[in-house]
Amino acid sequence: MANPASKRLFKEYRGLSSDPPEGITAGPVTEDDMFLWEALIQGPEGTPFEGGIFPAELKFPKDYPLAPPTMRFTCEMWHPNVYQNGTVCISILHPPGDDPNHYEHASERWSPIQSVEKILISVMSMLAEPNDESPANVDAARMWRERRKEYERIVRENVRKGLGL
């Protein structure tokens, strides 16, 4: 607990557990290791993700919050900004130094004043509004653009699968 990273993560955990944002639950897998978290995100209402609960894991670097964590959905996720292996690709998770896609504004990127809460809220809004400018899953992005009905059907199917229905 002595190092700044786990101290800060513990603070965030404390804040999230006493005042969780709506539709979001997050915390370390064990309190002994602050660098691996589990999170549950509710599908935003009014989207095909509605009704779903999406588990994800967050891995934090040792120099957090100077560097951002990585986030990976541990369930099936058909979304333009989520890689096939579940890794989430949004600007808030990218350090300002490297911009592999050359489209993100520096202001949207990771900064030490961002937090787990802000990441999860961003991811929630990403579910509602995919960004197809630089898709992580090209097939899903094309489907989202061209065959929205089919895209929504797959998403709903995954929601049902995730709930064990």
Add this chain to the structure above:
Amino acid sequence: MSKLHTVEDPTDWLNTSLSSFEPLEAALRCQVCKEFYDTPMITTCSHTFCSLCIRRCFNSDGKCPTCRASDQADKLRRNWVVQELVDTFKAARPAALKLAQAKAGTEDEETERAKRKRKLDQTDIEEDDIGETRRPRRTRRSRSAVDGISQEEPIEVDDSGDEDYDPEEGTTLCPICKSRMKVGLVYAHLDQCDGKPVNNNGAGRSRVQPSKPKEPPPSAARLPQFNYSLLKDNALKKKLQDLGIAAHGSRALLIRRHTEWVNLWNSNCDSTRPKTKRELLRELDTWERSQGAGASTVPSAVMRKDFDGQGWAASNKDQFEELIANARRNRTRKEAKVEKTGEKPSEAQTDSTPTQQPEPAPSIEALVRQDEISKPYEGNEEALSIVREKVEETNTHGRRLRSSGQPIPERPRDDEVPMRTDEGTSLDGGVEANPPISSQHQSPQFVPISPNVDMSRKAHMFRLPEDPIVDTDGGRSVS
């Protein structure tokens, strides 16, 4: 979970009668470390952070974390007002929180008001205990600062300070420099007291003056950041040694360690309550363990005592099974090879006595040993004839069983079989064991690769030892 609530957090104010204090407290905390500001510094873009936090951020990318304007550590300036706000708020926090939590449950506003008054009176003493002692003037000023922010809840937590506020309560004098300080701080102070009066309990503004010349360690000048690319390894090591910090490790580690040390040192220079060099070295050590050289040697999760082995086995079942299957396949192939080479000299193969030996294919050494063991049977004609009989029976029996599978070419030379080992005497068991062996024989594990291997396959079924024995020993004995 119990550990969780020992940490102070702005959310403590939620569900109390002072829930509006939550944003107030959040505003008094550094956005980077989420702690109350420690030595707040203001950037040229007018954002405030702890000295150490912002220095680390600048090292990382040279930008303000809030607005991403480029900035430099040497342009940072102290933000005294924030320091004062934080100090007074921290002092008032415990009593205020207690009050707010106590009130949260009750409904009746009138009795509530009366209670509040009483509670206030009771908490006065405690509050003075906890808070830093200040002159009344300062107390009033900081109070007004808190007041302005929390207008909708006009509870004045240190209101009664005017009536019976005793600035010297809970404090004592340092026997050396005669400075007044909290009782609990005297011993820590004595360690570094140099006889000159400490000014952090002096009049309002004097505390604000940098106390560098008096308190910090001798060479309290800020350290410059090096241009590392101009420094050779040895020069860099020398610099680290001169600073009194560890000089081992790779060049990258040396640079990171020096950077961290400069951050620790310079932020300590900013502080009104500087730490000793020893404390700073301890902090560097903490850093070293979490992010420096120590971080890489932390054992992986698998090595930990409380590692969930079963969970791991379950989650990686597929991989493990694949590895096991691979290993089996390789072993089978190897066995086949060994048998093949073992057979070659004999040219012929026998369906020797069925035995079921659990051990894997024997090595050359094992063959030699078997050879020695088999010798005692050489002269025993009776035993040999029984063995031959049984072998014959087994052969026909085995072929019949195998008829559905691949036909096994007949090998007439079973007269050599008697060179069997001690198992030859317990043939009954062997014969009985034959059918299962035959069926096992057809399992995909033993799929023949070539006719040659097919033979070796048979040899495998009856255990290899016999073949070379038959060959070498028999040949020798016959001649």
